[in-house]
Amino acid sequence: MARSATAPRRKPRLRTELSDADEARLQAAVVLFGVPKAEVVRRLIRASVQAGPALSADNTRTVIELAQQVRMVGRNLSQVLRAIHRGQAVRIEDTEPVWRGLHEVVAAINDELTEITVAYGSKLRRQAGLSLPAEVTTEDAG
Numbered sequence: 001m002a003r004s005a006t007a008p009r010r011k012p013r014l015r016t017e018l019s020d021a022d023e024a025r026l027q028a029a030v031v032l033f034g035v036p037k038a039e040v041v042r043r044l045i046r047a048s049v050q051a052g053p054a055l056s057a058d059n060t061r062t063v064i065e066l067a068q069q070v071r072m073v074g075r076n077l078s079q080v081l082r083a084i085h086r087g088q089a090v091r092i093e094d095t096e097p098v099w100r101g102l103h104e105v106v107a108a109i110n111d112e113l114t115e116i117t118v119a120y121g122s123k124l125r126r127q128a129g130l131s132l133p134a135e136v137t138t139e140d141a142g
Contacts, residue, residue, distance in 0.1 A: 026040060026041075033056060034060075066113060069109055073102055
């Protein structure tokens, strides 16, 4: 049947048969990630070619919380810069504890994000029988 010239092209689809064991694994992934089957498959495809991190529902919530912390750090830095421009800033020596604290928060956020994306993604790939290219290491992510 010919397609109408005005009808939009359909997205590519995948139809596959699964063993009972693979269907059970897919259902477990649906529960683990909290997303539909199709999204689990899309994430597995992306993860298999290093197109993005594989995150569980818990890790996704953690990333959202960390993003909120980053925004708070950004607001604090913005306030400091506005004070400097108004001439209300204190001596740089007196601000060292603030900068040190900000650095520690940013470093902790970076460490947690690295652990979530690299370690959890590696765990999922091992469980799925997938391996990372030899040149991709934990150090590359940090």
